[in-house]
Amino acid sequence: xxxxxxTCHCGKVxxxxxxxxxxxxxxxxxxxxxxxxxxxxxxxxxFRLVRGAGDLVLYQxxxxxxxxxxxxxxxxxxxHRPRLAPEAYTVNVFCLEGVGDEExxxxxxxxxxxxxxxxxx
Ligand SMILES: [Zn+2]
Numbered sequence: 001x002x003x004x005x006x007t008c009h010c011g012k013v014x015x016x017x018x019x020x021x022x023x024x025x026x027x028x029x030x031x032x033x034x035x036x037x038x039x040x041x042x043x044x045x046x047f048r049l050v051r052g053a054g055d056l057v058l059y060q061x062x063x064x065x066x067x068x069x070x071x072x073x074x075x076x077x078x079x080h081r082p083r084l085a086p087e088a089y090t091v092n093v094f095c096l097e098g099v100g101d102e103e104x105x106x107x108x109x110x111x112x113x114x115x116x117x118x119x120x121x
Pocket of ligand 1: 008009010011012013071072073074075076
């Protein structure tokens with residue numbers, strides 16, 4: 001386990017996750033595809049919002065189960081609470097400090113076919 005700090009672009013939102021970054025996920029559902037995110041899921045007890053609770057904007061659609069957050073200032077997607085695991089946090093790997101492009105490229109990629117769920121989010 002290692003602790004990673006993640007931030008949005010402007011820095012108003014910051015979070016920490018404790019995890020073993022052994023893989024990433026990408027998804028082809030309507031929102032993941034648009035935000036082009038490379039993601040990593042952690043359990044709620046391994047996620048801490050450091051700052052920015054008042055700067056996060058919540059976006060929900062469809063069943064309203066998932067909670068998609070973005071920074072209200074810079075628009076970056078830092079993390080969300082996924083529909084299929086609403087108790088967890090899924091973070092944007094590219095927001096994590098100290099994780100290089102080569103490291104990300106070397107990780108195994110789980111391609112989730114979210115588009116095939118009738119009502120994805
Ligand atoms: Zn921001």
